[in-house]
Amino acid sequence: MSTHRSPRIDRLTAERLLRGETAGPDQLAELLAAAAAPRGELSGEEAAVAAFREAHLVPALQQRKQSMIKTALLKFVTLKVAAAALSATAVGGVALATGTGHLPESLGGPVPSARPTATHDIGKAHVAGDDPTNVFPSPSPSLSRSPSASRSPSPSLVGLCRAYQAGAGDNPGKALENPAFTHLITVAGGRDKVAAYCADRLKTRGKAPASRPTGGPKDHPNGKPEDHPSGPPKPDKTGGPSH
Amino acid sequence: MVAESAKETTEVRRLWADPVDLSAAVVAAQRGDEGAFRVIYRAVQPGLLRYLRVLVGEDAEDVASEAWLQIARDLGSFRGDSDGFRGWAATIARHRALDHLRRERRRPAHSLPIEQLADRPSDDDTAGSALDALASDAALALIARLPRDQAEAVLLRVVMGLDAQAAGRVLGKRAGAVRTAAHRGLRKLAKLLERPGTALPDGSGPGVTGADGKGDTTG
Numbered sequence: 236m237s238t239h240r241s242p243r244i245d246r247l248t249a250e251r252l253l254r255g256e257t258a259g260p261d262q263l264a265e266l267l268a269a270a271a272a273p274r275g276e277l278s279g280e281e282a283a284v285a286a287f288r289e290a291h292l293v294p295a296l297q298q299r300k301q302s303m304i305k306t307a308l309l310k311f312v313t314l315k316v317a318a319a320a321l322s323a324t325a326v327g328g329v330a331l332a333t334g335t336g337h338l339p340e341s342l343g344g345p346v347p348s349a350r351p352t353a354t355h356d357i358g359k360a361h362v363a364g365d366d367p368t369n370v371f372p373s374p375s376p377s378l379s380r381s382p383s384a385s386r387s388p389s390p391s392l393v394g395l396c397r398a399y400q401a402g403a404g405d406n407p408g409k410a411l412e413n414p415a416f417t418h419l420i421t422v423a424g425g426r427d428k429v430a431a432y433c434a435d436r437l438k439t440r441g442k443a444p445a446s447r448p449t450g451g452p453k454d455h456p457n458g459k460p461e462d463h464p465s466g467p468p469k470p471d472k473t474g475g476p477s478h
Numbered sequence: 479m480v481a482e483s484a485k486e487t488t489e490v491r492r493l494w495a496d497p498v499d500l501s502a503a504v505v506a507a508q509r510g511d512e513g514a515f516r517v518i519y520r521a522v523q524p525g526l527l528r529y530l531r532v533l534v535g536e537d538a539e540d541v542a543s544e545a546w547l548q549i550a551r552d553l554g555s556f557r558g559d560s561d562g563f564r565g566w567a568a569t570i571a572r573h574r575a576l577d578h579l580r581r582e583r584r585r586p587a588h589s590l591p592i593e594q595l596a597d598r599p600s601d602d603d604t605a606g607s608a609l610d611a612l613a614s615d616a617a618l619a620l621i622a623r624l625p626r627d628q629a630e631a632v633l634l635r636v637v638m639g640l641d642a643q644a645a646g647r648v649l650g651k652r653a654g655a656v657r658t659a660a661h662r663g664l665r666k667l668a669k670l671l672e673r674p675g676t677a678l679p680d681g682s683g684p685g686v687t688g689a690d691g692k693g694d695t696t697g
Contacts (some may be wrong), residue, residue: 244668249661253635255493262671263664267636268493269617276524279539280516283523283546287507287515290551 282435285422289392395419396433497521497639500560508553515553519546522564525638526571528614532622532629533575534582541578545571565644568634572648620670621663628663631656 244252244263251257255271257264399416411426423432498521506514526545530538548570556566621629627649634645634656642653642660649656 249664263668266617269613271494279543286547286550291510
C-alpha cells in the first residue's frame with residue numbers, strides 16, 4: 236500500500252504535514268506523528284510542582300522574615316529615640332531624623348513599599364516582560380538574571396537538602412523533626428518525599444559545578460545561585476550536628 | 479476546494495490532536511492554583527522535552543527541569559494566550575538549552591548524544607511503550623540530523639504545536655523564514671527516510687524503497 240512518493244514536497248503539503256494533517260499513508264507523516272505522539276515523559280512533574288510551590292511560598296516566608304527585621308529595627312529605633320529624647324535636642328533630633336527620612340523608614344513606615352520583598356521576584360520577572368502587550372516577554376534578560384537568581388529561593392532549599400542529607404545518614408526520620416526542615420517538607424510535598432526531592436535536586440545542581448572551573452561564573456553570573464549568602468547559613472545554624 | 483487532496487486520497491487524517499487550550503489554566507496557575515500548574519506541565523512537558531532532546535540530547539531532562547524552574551518562577555510575568563504560553567515556555571527552554579550547550583562546549587568530548595538515541599530504548603522498559611518510545615526516539619534522532627535551524631523549525635511546529643509566527647518569535651526569525659526552514663527540513667527528512675536502514679522501527683515497516691526515488695536537490 237505504500238504509495239511511496241518521491242520526496243518532492245510542495246509548500247502546501249509541507250504546511251499540512253506541519254499542522255498534523257495528511258492524506259493517506261506516508262513515511263514522513265508517520266515520522267512526524269511518532270515525533271509528536273506524547274508518552275510518559277512526566278517524571279519531572281513533582282520537581283516542577285515543587286518549584287511552583289516554592290515560587291508561591293517564598294513571598295509569605297520573606298514577608299515573615301521582613302516583619303522580624305522590622306520588629307528588630309523598631310526596637311532599635313525606639314531605643315535610639317528614647318536616648319535622643321533624653322538629650323536636650325530631643326525634638327530637634329526627631330525632626331532632623333524625620334527630615335532626612337531616616338526615622339519613618341526605620342520605623343517601618345515606608346519599608347514595605349520601598350522594599351516590596353513579597354513581590355520582589357515577580358517584580359524582577361517583569362523586567363523580562365515589562366511590556367504587557369508583548370506575548371513573548373523574551374526570557375533572555377531573565378536568563379542573565381543575576382539579581383533575580385541571587386534572590387531565588389532555590390539556594391536555601393539546596394542548602395536545606397544538603398543539611399538534610401548530611402544528617403539523614405544516621406537517622407533520616409529524626410532529621411526531619413527539626414523545624415528548620417518544615418519548609419523543605421512543604422516544598423517536597425511531604426515528609427516521605429524529602430529524600431527523593433533532595434536527591435533529585437542535588438543531582439540537578441551537582442551537574443552545574445562541573446563546568447565551573449573552566450569559567451562558569453564568567454559567562455554565567457546567573458546560573459550558580461548556590462553561593463548565595465542566604466543559603467549556607469541556614470543549614471549551618473539548624474542542621475549542624477553541634478545542636 | 480479540496481481538489482489538491484482529491485488526487486491522492488479523499489481522506490484527510492489528523493496525525494495528532496490540536497494542542498490543548500491552556501489559557502484558563504495559565505490564569506489559574508498565575509493565581510497560585512497548583513492543579514492548574516500540573517495541567518500546564520502535563521500538556522507542555524512532553525513536547526518541550528522532545529524539543530530539548532534534539533537540542534541537547536541526553537541532558538534534555540536536566541535542561542527541562544531548569545526550564546520549569548524558571549517557568550514556575552516567572553509565570554507571574556507572563557501575559558498572553560495558550561499559544562503564547564507554549565511559545566514562551568519554548569523560548570525559556572531554548573535559552574536554557576543554549577546556555578547548556580555553551581557550558582558543554584567548554585568541556586571535552588561528549589559530543590553527538592543524539593546518535594545514541596535510536597539505539598537506546600528509553601529508561602522505562604515496559605514492553606508496551608518501548609516500541610512507541612523507540613519509534614519516537616528514532617523519529618527525533620532523524621530530525622536531529624537536520625541542520626539545527628531546520629530541526630528547530632520542524633520541532634517547534636510539530637512537537638510544540640506552534641504556528642509559523644509563534645515559532646518565529648521563539649527563534650527570533652520571521653514567520654516566512656521559519657516556514658522555509660521547516661519545509662526544507664521536511665524534504666530532507668523525506669530523503670533520509672528513503673535511505674535503507676533509516677526506517678522507523680515500528681509502524682511503517684522495513685519496506686523502504688532504496689535508490690529508485692530520485693530525490694530533489696541535495697540540501
